[in-house]
Amino acid sequence: LAQTTSWTGNTNTDWNNPGNWSAGVPGPNHSVGIADMANDPVISAPNAVAQSINVGNNGILTIASTGTLTVDILWNNPTATVVNNGTITLLNGLLNYSTFNNNTGGQLNINTNLYNTDQGTFNNAGNIAIGIGTYPLQNSGIFNNNAGGQINIAGVSGNGISIHNISGILTNAGNIAIGTSQAAGIYGINNNATFNNEAGQINMKRTMHAGINNFNGTFNNQAVIMIDSMSGVAYRGIDNYNATFNNNTGGQITINRSTAHGILHDSGTFNNAGTITIGNMTSIGLYGIESRNTFNNNTGGQINIDGASTSGLWLKNATFDNAGTLVIGALAPINLIKTTNGYFVNSTGGIFKASGDLTSMNFINNGGTLSPGYSPGILGFNQVSFTNSIMSIEVNGTGVPGIDYDHIIGLGLPTLGGTLNLSINYSPVIGDRVVIFRSLPIPDTFATVTGLPANWHLVYHAGEVALVYGPLQSTWTGAVSTDWFQAGNWTAGVPHVFCEAIIPDVTNDPVIPSAGAVAMSVTVQSGSSLTLAAEGTLTITTLVTEGLLNQGTVQNNGIINVSPYSPNGYIYYGNYYGIRNEAVFNNNTGGVINLYNSFDESLHNDTASTFTNYGSIIIGTNAVNNEGPGILNFGTFNNNTGGLIQIDRMKTSTIALQNGGIFNNQASIHIGSSSGSNLAGGGILNAGTFSNNTGGLINIDRINQYGIINYS
Numbered sequence: 001l002a003q004t005t006s007w008t009g010n011t012n013t014d015w016n017n018p019g020n021w022s023a024g025v026p027g028p029n030h031s032v033g034i035a036d037m038a039n040d041p042v043i044s045a046p047n048a049v050a051q052s053i054n055v056g057n058n059g060i061l062t063i064a065s066t067g068t069l070t071v072d073i074l075w076n077n078p079t080a081t082v083v084n085n086g087t088i089t090l091l092n093g094l095l096n097y098s099t100f101n102n103n104t105g106g107q108l109n110i111n112t113n114l115y116n117t118d119q120g121t122f123n124n125a126g127n128i129a130i131g132i133g134t135y136p137l138q139n140s141g142i143f144n145n146n147a148g149g150q151i152n153i154a155g156v157s158g159n160g161i162s163i164h165n166i167s168g169i170l171t172n173a174g175n176i177a178i179g180t181s182q183a184a185g186i187y188g189i190n191n192n193a194t195f196n197n198e199a200g201q202i203n204m205k206r207t208m209h210a211g212i213n214n215f216n217g218t219f220n221n222q223a224v225i226m227i228d229s230m231s232g233v234a235y236r237g238i239d240n241y242n243a244t245f246n247n248n249t250g251g252q253i254t255i256n257r258s259t260a261h262g263i264l265h266d267s268g269t270f271n272n273a274g275t276i277t278i279g280n281m282t283s284i285g286l287y288g289i290e291s292r293n294t295f296n297n298n299t300g301g302q303i304n305i306d307g308a309s310t311s312g313l314w315l316k317n318a319t320f321d322n323a324g325t326l327v328i329g330a331l332a333p334i335n336l337i338k339t340t341n342g343y344f345v346n347s348t349g350g351i352f353k354a355s356g357d358l359t360s361m362n363f364i365n366n367g368g369t370l371s372p373g374y375s376p377g378i379l380g381f382n383q384v385s386f387t388n389s390i391m392s393i394e395v396n397g398t399g400v401p402g403i404d405y406d407h408i409i410g411l412g413l414p415t416l417g418g419t420l421n422l423s424i425n426y427s428p429v430i431g432d433r434v435v436i437f438r439s440l441p442i443p444d445t446f447a448t449v450t451g452l453p454a455n456w457h458l459v460y461h462a463g464e465v466a467l468v469y470g471p472l473q474s475t476w477t478g479a480v481s482t483d484w485f486q487a488g489n490w491t492a493g494v495p496h497v498f499c500e501a502i503i504p505d506v507t508n509d510p511v512i513p514s515a516g517a518v519a520m521s522v523t524v525q526s527g528s529s530l531t532l533a534a535e536g537t538l539t540i541t542t543l544v545t546e547g548l549l550n551q552g553t554v555q556n557n558g559i560i561n562v563s564p565y566s567p568n569g570y571i572y573y574g575n576y577y578g579i580r581n582e583a584v585f586n587n588n589t590g591g592v593i594n595l596y597n598s599f600d601e602s603l604h605n606d607t608a609s610t611f612t613n614y615g616s617i618i619i620g621t622n623a624v625n626n627e628g629p630g631i632l633n634f635g636t637f638n639n640n641t642g643g644l645i646q647i648d649r650m651k652t653s654t655i656a657l658q659n660g661g662i663f664n665n666q667a668s669i670h671i672g673s674s675s676g677s678n679l680a681g682g683g684i685l686n687a688g689t690f691s692n693n694t695g696g697l698i699n700i701d702r703i704n705q706y707g708i709i710n711y712s
Helices: none
Strands: 003-006 030-034 048-055 060-063 068-076 081-084 087-090 094-096 099-102 107-110 114-116 121-124 127-131 137-139 142-145 150-154 161-165 169-172 175-178 187-191 194-197 201-204 210-215 218-221 224-227 236-241 243-247 252-255 261-265 268-272 275-278 287-291 295-297 302-305 311-316 319-322 325-328 337-340 343-347 351-354 356-359 363-366 369-372 378-382 390-395 407-410 419-424 433-438 448-450 456-461 464-469 473-475 500-503 517-519 521-524 529-532 537-540 546-550 553-556 559-562 577-581 584-587 592-595 603-605 610-613 616-619 631-633 636-639 644-647 655-659 662-665 668-671 682-686 689-692 697-700 706-710
Touching: 048 060, 060 068, 068 081, 114 121, 161 175, 187 194, 187 201, 210 218, 210 224, 210 243, 236 243, 236 252, 236 268, 261 268, 261 275, 287 302, 311 319, 311 343, 337 343, 337 356, 369 378, 369 407, 390 433, 419 456, 521 529, 521 537, 546 553, 546 559, 559 577, 577 584, 577 592, 603 610, 631 636, 644 655, 655 662, 655 668, 682 689, 682 697
Parallel strands: 003 030, 030 048, 048 068, 060 081, 068 087, 068 094, 081 099, 087 107, 094 114, 099 121, 107 127, 114 137, 121 142, 127 150, 137 161, 142 169, 150 175, 161 187, 169 194, 175 201, 187 210, 194 218, 201 224, 210 236, 218 243, 224 252, 236 261, 243 268, 252 275, 261 287, 268 295, 275 302, 287 311, 295 319, 302 325, 311 337, 319 343, 325 351, 343 363, 351 369, 356 378, 369 390, 378 407, 390 419, 407 433, 419 448, 473 500, 500 521, 517 537, 521 546, 529 553, 537 559, 546 577, 553 584, 559 592, 577 603, 584 610, 592 616, 603 631, 610 636, 616 644, 631 655, 636 662, 644 668, 655 682, 662 689, 668 697, 682 706
Antiparallel strands: 433 464, 456 464
16 A cells, blocks of 8 residues: 655764654655755665655655665656756656756656646756656647767657647757657657757657647757668658758758658748758758748758658748758759749859759849759759859760769750859860750850860850850961961860961962861952862861851862761751852862751852862751752852762751842762652752753752742
């Protein structure tokens, strides 16, 4: 049967002295009352026991470092004090209405619950181990887990909560471990008041619903929170409902193994100035962060999101304001941002690093930095404006976009402006070219460019922005000889594949004696000449208005290729003409001219100009359509004996051969002869004088509209 004994302290402070008790030293069936006495009890020996202890107003109970106490339940009433430096084992819980100090070295073992009421102040610098109960630790007062303090909670029953901060303030500067070996309940921490994680570390595992549920409370973190690194946290890592969550400077939150969200920010405010890492070890479910209200990644904030099966961010009627750093999908590709009437604002100071596609209508550049990939990567935007952004581009070589250099793809009509910040980190060679931005025709330029080293140039062409190393233009001087390949004959060295070659009227006109001459374009000025020997080849990439503009004389005995290939996997067009002849152009016996991919005419022979062909002119033999007429003649065009003109793959609305001058043919013209060719709207349109003379042969096939129309 239960017995009662009360502390008198008549003899001294020794718990084990019968003279200090009204009915002898307490046993396991005693209900103990401790009132305010001159001599307050001290347990300094092992094995003190009681069924219950009620420390009354102004009473003080002390357990020395050598003492142990086992009791079913302990009440610490208002104005009372319990000081533990030893070991207390509570079989059915602790109810604190006043001051409880579990000091350094103190061990508090609780089988069920610890409740710190709204009148209580609980200070822990020792160890607390709680298990089995439904609500192991409840706080409505002031609870301080101080430096050196350790709290372990496991074995929470049913739909319980490991730490329930009901009201008051709970401050952690020590270590809290939740669910490390057994169940932790539906929430590891349920905060309805103020929770300050100031130092130390919180580890939680094995929760049923969320690691942290911040509901109508304020959660301030500037230390370390680890939500599962071994065993699953069901549904979500953090829930924030009608509450304020501040991950302050120095705060580190890591979330893994959730099944729905890393973080669900439903309502209230979420501010990050620390580090949040989501999914760095394994999957975190559908979304890294789902935000239904304003989420601020402030200056100094770093958020890394991986392991999301649907998207890194889901902004649902919410704005995500990024003034820190946001990295999505660094470990493996994931969808970046999903929006439902939401907006991502990349503000001044913000850095957004990712690879993938973004919808511009939900992406707002507000002075932040776009940095494709993770050294490097590819970002795609749909009709986005970059006027108020910093585009950070890393170039480590000329190889593959997204692997060797950053690349941005505009899926609509972009607006540039803003700042381009370059980081070029390799040793280039003359002629290196890197396309950093590709879109539909680009109408403007970057307002500011930083980090552009010497000899590098930023070049804007239709549909792309490229970096080119080496001179963009080299002018022929002939100072040494007539040899095209002699560097001393040029102002800026022998032209490379992305360099414009200018040939003025000088004493030594250039000769291409062998294979390998290249240029982005060639201009032969009035009074000058260019000669290709029989072994000579000239390849022109045609990224400007004319691939080859002749205002002097061209003698071709070799091979001229205009826009013949697609560097980096992309197709480049001569914006208007493959060859524009304004003077004398002779394609001699054995000479070959290959013309591809012209946006307008492949070969334009201007008024008062003469183009004479004894060799072969091949237009459109590759799979890319030519936009304009294959040949447009306003001067005199002679296809002489032995000559061959072959025209294929014209756009359906264009004309293969259009004559507005004098066209004399005494050789072969084949239009649409190639199998599978996309064919012109018309074969030959003559509005001048067209003579098919003796020896002339014209074959026209696969025409959509007409073979020949004669207007003259």
